[in-house]
Amino acid sequence: MKSRYVHTNIIAKDWKRISLFYQRVFGCKPIAPQRDLRGEWLDKMTGIENAHIVGEHLSVPGYDENLPTLEIFSYDNMESSNEKLINGIGLAHLAFEVDDVSAVLKKIKEEGGGQLGEMVKAEYPNNMIATFVYAKDVEGNIIELQSWEKKRE
Known part of the structure; x- marks a missing residue:
């Protein structure tokens, strides 16, 4: 079985602000095109009715310019009760x-x-x-x- 690491997704309140932060601090670069995703396929995949995602992928320094990436997205409707703790369960940093x-x-x-x-x-x-x-x-x-x-x- 072949596999490779592709991206890490960050769901942001303001995807443009987060994207600019990673560009300015770490030299990440946007990879066209910007994403504006919606449709039945997205509703089925996310389990969210009328899901709508906007954002972009950023190349990460030290790797190929296309992979792996940081995927910076915002949903129209987001859950905001997600406190980030260094010792929290799940992805930490x-x-x-x-x-x-x-x-x-x-x-x-x-x-x-x-x-x-x-x-x-x-x-x-x-x-x-x-x-x-x-x-x-x-x-x-x-x-x-x-x-x-x-x-x-």
């Missing part, structure tokens, strides 16, 4: 490896996101040191920032 965790965290805050917990350094096998911090995008989705370096001896 998106992770990005970056050169400078502090600089990217600063950019996240400048773009309207926030920080969750403290920035930490941890020693790993093979003389590696990792820097980690959890952040939040403009709608509260959790993002892990990480960088790796060889321990200086």
Whole structure:
């Protein structure tokens, strides 16, 4: 059986705002066309009567320009009782490896996101040191920032 990872979907209150956040902070790029989806097939697939989805896919840095993607969508009618917790059941966060965790965290805050917990350094096998911090995008989705370096001896 062959398989490959294709995308991660984020349902946003304002898909354009979230899309711009990921473009500005991480350099993600929109992949045409923008989506405007509706029809009997979508109603059947989602189980939502008269479902209507708008949004777009974003390429993610470090990979082919078409896959995998972040799929940023908004529905006309959305459930808003979805508190995002780092220890909540289900998908917890998106992770990005970056050169400078502090600089990217600063950019996240400048773009309207926030920080969750403290920035930490941890020693790993093979003389590696990792820097980690959890952040939040403009709608509260959790993002892990990480960088790796060889321990200086």
